[in-house]
Amino acid sequence: MRDNIILEMKGITKTFPGVKALENVNLKVRKGEIHALCGENGAGKSTLMKVLSGVYGYGSYDGDIIFEGQTCQFRNIKDSEELGIVIIHQELALIPYLSIAENIFLGNERKKGGVIDWNETMQRTRELLDKVGLSEPPGTLVTNIGVGKQQLVEIAKAFSKRVKLLILDEPTAALNEDDSENLLELLLGFKSQGISCIIISHKLNEIAKVADSVTILRDGQTIETLDMKKDAVTEDRIISGMVGRDLTHRYPQRTPRIGDVTLEIRDWNVYHEQHADRKMIHNANLNVRRGEIVGIAGLMGSGRTELAMSIFGRSYGKNISGTIIKDGKEIRNNNVTQAIDNGFAYVTEDRKHYGLVLMDDIKRNISLTGLERLSRGTVVNEHEEVLVAEDMRKRMKIKTPSILQKTGNLSGGNQQKVVLGKWIFSNPDILILDEPTRGIDVGAKYEIYTIINQLADEGKSIIVISSELPEILGICDRIYVMNAGQITGEVTREEATQEKLMTYMTRDKAKV
Template identity: 65%
Template sequence: MTDDILRMSGITKTFPGVRALQDVNLSVRRGEIHAICGENGAGKSTLMKVLSGVYPHGSYDGEISFEGEPCRFTGIADSERRGIVIIHQELALCPQLSIAENIFLGNERAERGLIDWNRTNHEAARLLARVGLRENPVTTVSDIGVGKQQLVEIAKALSKEVRLLILDEPTAALNDEDSAHLLDLLRGLRDEGITCVIISHKLNEVIAIADSITILRDGRTIETLDMRADAVTEDRIISGMVGRDLEHRFPPHEPNIGEEALRIEDWTVYSPSQRGRAVVSGAALTVHRGEIVGLAGLMGAGRTELAMSVFGRAYGTGISGRVYRDGRPVEIRNVRDAIRHGIAYATEDRKRYGLNLIEDIKRNVSAARLGKLARRGWLDENKEYQVAEEFRGSMNIKAPSVQSITGKLSGGNQQKVVLSKWIFTDADVLILDEPTRGIDVGAKYEIYSIINRLADEGRAVLVISSELPELIGLCDRIYAMSEGRITGEVARADATQERLMQYMTKGQEQKK
């Protein structure tokens, strides 16, 4: 009698012109947390969509066995009836409905065609307590943060008597505290006998939580590692993912630092929603040409607010302070002024604010500086195409053509389009907010190489990142922020995670 709750054998899935999965095999033990790792495009999400019935039986080759019985799911409803529930990276909640309504949407607690609201809210409250979410069931989903929304999705899965829970990048958009809470919840569900399959790029979290890890590469199964028996390290996983050993996570780089490009002095920004609350207080920093400077801080430290306010006052009210470009004071009243002065800001949320996902690559590349492509007020589409093709080549954007829809690209390739857009504006000060968020390890290396190249071209680069190893490995200097203030500055040679964390928690520890 096998202890496997799930077996997928010889799974092959083909889309027009692309073979996404080739003879993939996956076995998951009952009551374990099983991680699936691989670069973007490796086939992870496609495999889970095959399992959950998003891609129905008949659209792929191979066999699926769940709890010892063959399964031929024709849709999500089929798999959910068997206790297989998938939570996608893009949460499928209705923001205008209450938490309780979302939990039981399509699975309503009703009698004689009428919803029993007392029962609905009572059962929702019980499920919320089970996942550790202290919210009233009648609270509207739009009024809670993304970390809490993720817990609502899990409560929704539990309402369907889930036996196999699939989570696709569940912590990608969460802060450290919410991520830790979610991982603890998954451990608790495992202890209750619920089997979990988790897709994640965060290898430290994978190692911390997984019992087994299956690695996919180019649509094929590479290996399955048993955390109880194998010596599993991040380097071991990365080697399987990319097909080569990575002696260094970061490309080697010798900086050639020049004159000062950007200086900010006594910069203060007030919250637009909470009157009188300063989110940035008296901040000062400099970035030189050819230099990569990091900005570290915990969630809520004010890093993004600082960056957006400098970028044409795109955030905040009551902004005061001074901005200098190449040693000269400049007045930046709006985003157009920022672009005119050679400052670019690549947002941390590229899908919502950085790209037009329903447009093609060329339109996204040209969007911030259409004037460069205009003749007498008319867009020169041939030139637009030529410019986009040049960026597709120089940035190694993996797409059939520049007419490919941007929303269909992997996270790494989308980020390359964002960078192309801002480079096209002729910006020589680039503020990159979480430039590798949601990007796999192989694509990260490419992004780091591009950032190094930008610095080598004489541009000044300011990188905001929540990953301290990334800042230490990439940046020449690092500033730390805490509660809206710059609390420390560290040279690359002196940077350690412990030292940065001391600066990042300055002020908070004094309150305890």
């Protein structure tokens, strides 16, 4: 019934220089439903939502937006918010050193006579926090709460604007399982209140749990819209629509060829960077063999990233002690340059802030770790740089019209491939991958798993940190488990199960 449609987007076409991001896309959302938007990275999901919310204003695209029966011409986000359309982007837009209350009402201040009414601000903040199930005091600085709670603050901020249609772009990408579960329950609660939601997610199990409908985009075009109940939709059915083919296996087949121990970490201890009395890593011991993929599993806050960064040139931590042994000899990684010279590479979990120069092109990003190999004195041989970048573009299957494309204009999956390409060019012996597939689609994940397998087959020693247990189980030969800064268990691929890993992940102390 048309009366039940709150949003219709008709024939949306959006072009960037050299790229048609959307072509004749159509979308209908019913009142009070959770509508999932699926597709590979670069399929156009985020672009479509930016058109809807006014980030890309009227006149910059072709097509029509009809909201509550009225054709809309949003020039900016403020226009769409006034009608009750609120978008929460994948990168949260909170200001760390303002309080929760100040963030919620920033630009929408509660005022009396031109002066902020702090009593009303605090009272309204408490009401909004109650609504999203967050018990933090309104005066708490955002920098002092975790990512899961920050996501709830963003949603509370949306409710301060009387939201009718809430758009969430990868809302659980950076959340642990408990926080993800709480957020999904919250969305179901909003649905019961008649609020419509559009959720972009690569986590198909979450879509199966909460979505009423799913629209699949591929290469900037609408493929189909499925009713999750009537059409008996499975994860494999969604994947087939996303990638245009059936994926027989989520993880590529591999026969490991494992050699001698390449890396050994002994009695590794790390203290917090700001709080000198807070120990982050306690007597960690691990090893990795040539051609082996070793996983590190653990809940958020377990110390996985702190361990990896402290090993990689002491990028994190203070008062670090312990021993690093590579190929049977003790070495020192006192800084990042020394770590790279010793054959280490670290692919960060935060590619946008620490992995890439988003304003620079693909060519320069890839060559950054090996400029000395491309230089004569202080001059970079640009012809060689182009050849290296073009070779890496083909090897990594980076989807781009040119290696001169700005990295910031690439999809998340292609950005991740650039980060991998950058570190592969440094020709490391030991490659540490921190959440290598976070926020990317199932097709791009498969391609990255294939690259990881190829590197292992070349004799590289690889450490993979991941919050997704199926991923750890699917690609790793051996798995260490962490909790509260300690390694609490070690299991082989053959004996590993999700239940066993979760048992180790919730242990208080390491098994001795």
